[in-house]
Each structure stands twice: as C-alpha cells, then as structure tokens.
Amino acid sequence: METRNNPVCRILGTRYPLIQAPMNWINNAAMVAAVSEAGALGVLGPNAGPKIIDGRKVPTQERIGIELSRIRNLTSKPVGINIFSDHEDATRAYAMKTIAAAKANDVNIYCLVGTYDELIYKAIKEAGGIIVHRELTPTPQSAREAEEHGADIIVATGIDEGGMIPSGCMGTFTAVPAIVDAVKSVPVMAAGGINDIRGVRAAFALGAQGVYVGTRFITSDECPAAQVVKDMIVAGSGDELLAVTTNERSLPTPAAIDYHRRLMAGEPAEEIHKEIMAKGGLGPAMLHGDVNTGIVSVNTGISSIRSIKPVAAIVAELMADFNG
C-alpha cells in the first residue's frame, strides 16, 4: 500500500501510519527514538527515563525536558508526547508544563488521553501542535466533538487493549467502524490488541487509516520493561488476564491474583485502584520486575507475540504492507 497519500502519515510527517502508544513507566528516549528512526511515531509517556519510583503521579517538566533532549540527540524525526486531560487543575497545570517542554525540544505532536479540554487544546494549537485525541472510553459522539474542536487524528480504542481499559463494552472490532462512521473527515487510528500484520490489516479493513500499538512494543529490545515481564508476554496468553479493578487487568502475578480475589469478593474497585497506585502503579512489576508487588498490564492478544525483537524489526513487520 502506498503511504504517500495516507492522511496519518501526512499529518504526523512519518513514513508509516503507526504510533507507538505512550506507556507509563516502561518508556524512555532510546525506545521512542528507535520507533521514530524506524519510520513510525515514537511517543514519550509518563515517568519515562529514570529507573526510580518516587511517588510522583507524573514526571516534572524538568524530567520530561531531559528525556526529550535525549531523544533529540538520537533522532531528528517526528516524535510525540503524552498529555493527560481530565479537567483537574493539577493535570491541566502539568499539561501546560509538558507543552512548554515539548516546544523547547522541537516536539509538536501531542497524544492526548482523556476528554476534550478547551484550555489544553488552545495551548497546543497556539504552540503549533498536532492533536492525536484518544478518549479513555471512546464513543461516536466524543469523536465527533473532538473533531469539531480541532483534533487532527482520533484514536478508537477497544477493550482488547493493554493499559487503562475503556469503561464500555466495545472491542476494537466494533469501536473502530462506529467511530469511522461518526466523524466527517478526520482520520481514525485503531488501538487495542494489534500485535501483528493481521491486526493491522483488520484495522484498515474496518476503515482505520493508522494503528496505535502499545503492548507489542513492550517485547522490544529497547523497551526498558523488566525481562521477567517480556518473558511473561512471550509465554503468556490473553485468557490468563485477571480483572483487578473495573478498568485494569493483569497477567496473574501474585499481587494480581490477590486484587482479583478481593474484587470478586465485592471490595470496591476504587479502593483497589488506590492501593495499586500507592504501590507505584505499573512501575514495580513492569519496570522493576517485582511481580509480588505489582501488576502486568497487556492486551488480550499476546498469544500472537512469541519473540523479543529490536523495535525496527517490529515496525517493519507491522508495516510490511506499506511502502513509505
């Protein structure tokens, strides 16, 4: 497939219509730069870089700035940055600092996760930025509204995904066409459970014009995830996943088995979520390999991931149908 006329490539300035989803804790300059060098869009996520768990919800502007300048020493290709948007003052203030750090490092693609926020949109647009809008629970209506507000690309995420899963029931196979049909002209990217070329083909058959992939990149050489986590994915299967809260699943680590048992026994999901966050969220297990304390969040399609490879090989495999 020719990508010259692909709208996602045109908007992002990339060779391929592929975004590496930002992943909390398990991302750093080396991985992001490798993705961008391979022709896709690498995106820096929260808590990138330093191998510490310091209790802060989000990294500081300084930390992001350091990691972004490391990226800029590795690649001059387009890269993106993650922005949260939930109408909380603290989140908004953090978004503003992130936008300043991105601008200072010549980064202008913002992968926004959450709901539309007028102030954040305005700040990004004033900085000359591109908005990739991903609702945590995407709906046709929210996609239409994001388009009207000026989103450049919409991501349709199904409950198959790794990370914080949508609250609704829509899988990737149903979310993507529903959102493709809802928007007027903005391109839609598919997220959730896309681990190989079959998933990419399915996404395009459903009307997506790009794919947004997280879990597959955990099993890259460059991803700073703990080796034990990479091994669990390569040996694992999506049917082993356990619900640990309403919006979080995990491979069956000792911690996840305990959370799941308590959730099934009726303990409020919010209480369990608070406990997971108090222990460092995805950091302890996914970054440091402490599976007794932490959870391992991946998508439901991991049985099609059977190898750990360089980022460039993963991008080449996913994008084998495209000649950029």
Ligand SMILES: Cc1cc2nc3c(=O)[nH]c(=O)nc-3n(C[C@H](O)[C@H](O)[C@H](O)COP(=O)(O)O)c2cc1C
């Ligand atoms: C371990 C993990 C952590 C994630 N953390 C974030 C995050 O902090 N911010 C964000 O916007 N997306 C995050 N995501 C990405 C999304 O949830 C994304 O939709 C997803 O990775 C794409 O689906 P896939 O994992 O099935 O490929 C994370 C995903 C994973 C697997």
